Amino acid sequence: MKRIIIDAEKCDGCKNCSIACMEAHRDQRGGGLYTVDLLDPAIESRNVIVLDRKGAYTPIFCRHCDEPECVLACMSGAMHRDKESGHIMYDEERCAACFMCVMNCPYGVLKPDRATGTRVIKCDFCANDNDEPNCVNSCPKRAIFIEEVV
């Protein structure tokens, strides 16, 4: 499985990964970063950067865990492992918005969507793009990069 590996020490907190994620998850693509509506709550970023207790940047990105607590907690079947890619995928159609996955992610990665509170915002590894995830491509520091993990 491919995983986004994080080298937190390299992160400068520019949040490019967040804009890149918003860019990748809007209905109308094209125009690049210039046309991402930064105020549109409908295109939330799946990743976030927070500070640790010493003030260092810690990039919080879905790990697509080996033992995915979100999948174990899901009572609708919405959260599942894709057999081909190995990634943990979220099926909005099946989701019943109980948010048990939000509560059970031990790293606090997941969240209900801000605009409607009826779905979960979850990294999909930019599955609809042919390339690497948009966030990885946008990192000026290579603080996030792709590795195949077995």
Add this chain to the structure above:
Amino acid sequence: MNSRYGCETCFSADKPLEGFIADLPLETSHHRVASQEIKCGFGLQGVCCRLCANGPCRITPDSPKGICGANADTIVTRNFLRAVASGSGCYIHVVENTALNLKNTAIARGAIKGPGALDRLCRLFGIAEPDMYKKAIMVADTVLADLYKPDYEKMELVKKMAYPQRYKKWSELGILPGGAKSEIVKGIVKCSTNLNSDPVDMLLDCLKLGISTGIYGLTLTNLLNDVLLGEPEIRTAPVGLRVINPDYINIMITGHQHSMFVDLQERLISPEAVAIAKAAGAKGFKLVGCTCVGQDLQLRGAHYTEIFDGHAGNNYTSEAILATGAIDAVISEFNCTLPGIETVCEELKIKQICIDSVAKKSNAEMKPFVFADREKSSREIIEAIVESYKSRRGNVPIKLLPEHGNDETLTGISEVSLKKFLGGNWQPLVDLIASGQIKGVVGVVGCSSLVSGGHDMLTVALTRELIARDILVLTAGCSSGGIENCGLMTPAAADLAGPNLKAVCKQLGIPPVLNFGPCLAIGRLEIVATELAEALGIDIPELPLALSAAQWLEEQALADGAFGLALGLPLHLGIPPYITGSKIALKVLTEDMEILTGGKVIVNNDAVDTANILEGIIIDRRQSLGLAASA
């Protein structure tokens, strides 16, 4: 493995240049594009605010306002006004020095090479005085007096210089500028911490700064230079790296202030200087044109055939020019003097001299241009350059590119020389436009950047698209340097034009792209626009004419652009000037501006799309004037 510095150089419209830079063993800007490819999205959208200690604040759905409460509109327009004010400052600095140099020359009874231009300015300013030197002093003083007015006192020459219909519009909008320097201060104050938060008010200030920049920084700098340095005369000249002759001691010049070189360029061809050069093993001295001051020399090249070898290239060609190894010194007085030339100069032992501290480079020797000390300082500069020549030649590799560029670029075009070429009035051009043989006119101006596909990529591609649609292209700025090196300013380029424009070019023996020289000459294009409007009895926004600063680079370009908008011109930009984070700024600049001034910003990074849009505007305007869409 080879000796190339890196293999990720960006594209250039100028393919020989692209190959030359790719082969270099030195790092240039073209090498750094890839490593800077990841841009900060907040920066791109103009919503990063560092105006106070609470910052940087950035706008996201979770943080729609800065700590102070400034929203995206306020943050974007504050940043934008700040950029326009800085850009205006640059051009006002240039016109101020130019006026001072003219005045000092006149006081010293030095050479006035453009008496005709002086008379035209006197007529315009209402100066009646028989003595040439007194006239020059009065002209310079009139300009300076306006520049130094407080912001609450309107500048007087605006009314004399502006097209009356435009003056009226500006007056209605309340954007007639006070003293140009004071307006810059006011603009900077407005956008400082916890002051103005009204996006529209700040955008109107940008227009005001655009007017002072355009009329003074651009137009009057040209006209004052015409007086001091001689008027442009149409001719053909060689361009590109081929102009570098290694047999000479070569000096690359960068900047915008040609009037600072008056003494030096005379002295470099004096018998004493030539003797020194010969003693050092060279045939003499040559100035190699680079950036806009090189364009200005090229434009007036008829007066400087002996000292000036030709224009080698624009801003992002400067490193390549130096990398030939045949340049012995760089003299800089303004932008575009890239910081990146420093390492190239160091590597190739090229002497760097700055004559205006605004462009002081870290490893350059500062030799400030002081009019009274000009002769002494010219002598010292020549000595330093000869020393450089002696110490470096033979010790650094020479890598020329004699096939680069061409020998037949048409140059020397100004609002005066073009009208003269047409027979003394604009009627032939008006007739060609009316008949549709020339569908319209687009000024492709401004800089080159490395991000719109690469060096000159959008500029050149757009130009090709426009001429193929029978649209005459006029250029000014670094766009000129790129387009001329690509051969589009040779009469043979007529073959690239659409059938109607091609026929016109063939008949007149001109290229489909006319080069007005430095970016300052955007002011000349705007005189042409004004005079065409006058000839037709219409306002400027009614003309089948547009501007494109396709690869705008600098804050100056934004101030120029603001002038274009104030004139009511459609203004194309390849990439947005850090404004897309503000819906209001975007709407005002790209839509509402049409109601305010008649102009508007068009952002598009694709040559074909842009050409279609600009052609559409031209056709609309032709139809509004009762003209057929095309011939």
Add this chain to the structure above:
Amino acid sequence: MRHVIIGAGPAGINAAKTIRGMRPDDEIVVISKDKYVHSRCMLHKYISGERNERTVDFADENFFETERIEWKSEVAVTGIDAAGKKIICDKGDMTYDKLLIATGADSVIPPIGAMRAAPNVFGLRNLDDAQKIRGLAANAKKVVIVGAGLVGMDAAYALLELGKTVSVVEMMTCVMAINMDAYAAGAYQKRFEDAGCSFYLGKKVCGTGTSGDLVTSIELESGESLECDMVIVAVGVRPSVGFLAGSGIEVERSVKVDAHLRTNDPDVYAAGDAAGLSGIWPNAVKQGVTAAKNMCGENVTYDDIYALKNTVNFFGLATLSIGINAPEDGDHVEIREDRRNYKRVIMRNKTVKGILLQGDIRYSGFWQHLVKNEINVSDIKKSVFDITYGDFYGVDARGQYEWRVSA
């Protein structure tokens, strides 16, 4: 090897899936009294018509075919013969090598008035409950719900959606008293009331009014009488283990299991509500997985018994609650509240014993680990509400997160 699983809830289905993953060639049978695999957490969405039999299914698409599992639906297990490794069913007996009891639990209907016998009184536990409720709801106008826990509130929400007149009776003085404090519960009560729901809190049901078989009113000790066309009882569940009587498998209130979820018979396991360890979905899933691994010869223990956690989401208002809900003497309670949020933390001995977040519950999953593991947070020099996973951030060699907790 033949694995038989009784029950197609979260424990049963995940056990089957786990066994298949470990044993590609073993025989796997899932028996259920239900016709459809369904998620009991979504039954209210079935009632409201938002979902149908197919969309309350939580298993992967074509689960049984894909995983090559024999699916015996609508089969009632009436007994087990552990010694003979035999399952006695209404539709014929069958044998097993390894057995998992994952039969879940049944609604408790208290013996008050005609409640147990009336055909218009339902629990809400299985899809057939929901089907019956939906069927009767077509003509019912007034519905009384007994119990304002999560299931009762789910039912109330669904019936409000259908435009019914809904009354909720609850012995506690607030709704969802197990899941949150009275203040947070009040926010939901208000939203339900705004939607037309009536609450009778702190009140006990003491009888029923009837007409023929049907219950037509619910009588309260306070003397109030609530007219109804239908009653839903949501006061609790009891492990569904009655069929084990005389089977040889030890049963108390639920099936007795060890840490490996194994019963007194080494080939029989139990998971989920039937095992009585904890009553929430994620734990049932994990128990199913654990039992399955042991059925395949592994030796793993189930240790995540932490069940003091839940999320609630009604009318766009989400609440997350982990840990204790009522502070004890000496506990330190901190509250943070704004226009859109109510947050309460219960601190004890430098650890977080309980967290309640109402409103914004984004990025809140880490609290469970913090509370469950009683992690000392006294060395974090900021408000406890501002703690994030970033304060315990660590990445292992395979790029997975891990918790870095200072000793």
